[in-house]
Amino acid sequence: MKTTYIKLSIATALLLGIYSCKKGEASATELEAYATADSAAIVTSDSISSVATMKVKDKQFIKTADVNMEVKDVYEATISIEKSAQELGGFVTHSNLKSNVVSEDTYNTSNEEAMLVKKYQSENMMQLRVPTEKLGELLTLINSKKLFLNSRSINAEDVTSSIKYAELEGKRIKKTGENIDKLKTNKDKVNMSNDNMSENNQQQLANMDVTDNLKYSTVDIYIKEPKLRIAEIAITNTKSIDDKYKFNFIYSAKSAFVEGYYLIQRIVVGLIMIWPILLIGAAIVYFLRKRKPSKKSEQNISEI
Numbered sequence: 001m002k003t004t005y006i007k008l009s010i011a012t013a014l015l016l017g018i019y020s021c022k023k024g025e026a027s028a029t030e031l032e033a034y035a036t037a038d039s040a041a042i043v044t045s046d047s048i049s050s051v052a053t054m055k056v057k058d059k060q061f062i063k064t065a066d067v068n069m070e071v072k073d074v075y076e077a078t079i080s081i082e083k084s085a086q087e088l089g090g091f092v093t094h095s096n097l098k099s100n101v102v103s104e105d106t107y108n109t110s111n112e113e114a115m116l117v118k119k120y121q122s123e124n125m126m127q128l129r130v131p132t133e134k135l136g137e138l139l140t141l142i143n144s145k146k147l148f149l150n151s152r153s154i155n156a157e158d159v160t161s162s163i164k165y166a167e168l169e170g171k172r173i174k175k176t177g178e179n180i181d182k183l184k185t186n187k188d189k190v191n192m193s194n195d196n197m198s199e200n201n202q203q204q205l206a207n208m209d210v211t212d213n214l215k216y217s218t219v220d221i222y223i224k225e226p227k228l229r230i231a232e233i234a235i236t237n238t239k240s241i242d243d244k245y246k247f248n249f250i251y252s253a254k255s256a257f258v259e260g261y262y263l264i265q266r267i268v269v270g271l272i273m274i275w276p277i278l279l280i281g282a283a284i285v286y287f288l289r290k291r292k293p294s295k296k297s298e299q300n301i302s303e304i
Helices: 002-017 022-035 074-087 132-143 160-182 187-215 238-244 249-273 275-303
Strands: 061-071 091-108 113-131 146-158 216-224 229-236
Touching: 061 074, 061 132, 061 187, 074 091, 074 113, 074 132, 074 216, 113 132, 132 146, 132 216, 160 187, 187 216, 229 238, 249 275
Parallel strands: 061 216
Antiparallel strands: 061 146, 091 113, 113 216, 113 229
């Protein structure tokens, strides 16, 4: 819902702050025509909210709604709501249905079979666009699917002044464009004309956004199931399969023999790689042993 408000605010800001020329005037005129289409205005109310069906003479409203509720079956409610929106001339812009798994356990029922038990809770976040005159009817259909309504908000933003301002700006910018055309062609005129065209494109985009939001209301819906659901899924007993192939003596013995053979090879290769160290060690041992007899003979001479 907040995202929708931001988009509408940006569109209104563009209407108030961006200038356009001839094509901008055409877009503003389109907005004015839409603004006066329902001038024979009345204030009505329905079982949902008078805001959803409100009409006021010489006023135009951008209407949005936000619904948060619990339903018996999220999937069934999603299909029903989407179908209702299409039947009313609307469409779905976003639907994110998912199941949040709380726990998952496997129970073996035989040597070959097992049962996977999942406890989960389903939810869906949806966004619908529906013709503004059908907003109340759609909310009534949505309300019929609820078990418990957590919250619901309906907003009607008055954009009448913005539409009128866009019309006045179109006329003023048209005059400015005519004055630019009268200027002598030079670098400054080219830059002014280019900037004016760019602003005109932005003006038209803003006008189209506001016109679209006047014709179609945006409804954000969050639905979930109040309690956990359980899914039982038949699967293969993997433990019995693991036990069956967990250990094979003949294969393991053969593999051990081969690995031992490779180990001997690695040891031999390692000894070959360190032959300089072995040679130095052997030389040290040789000289130490050679010196021991000479020390013993010196000791005997000293005793005599």
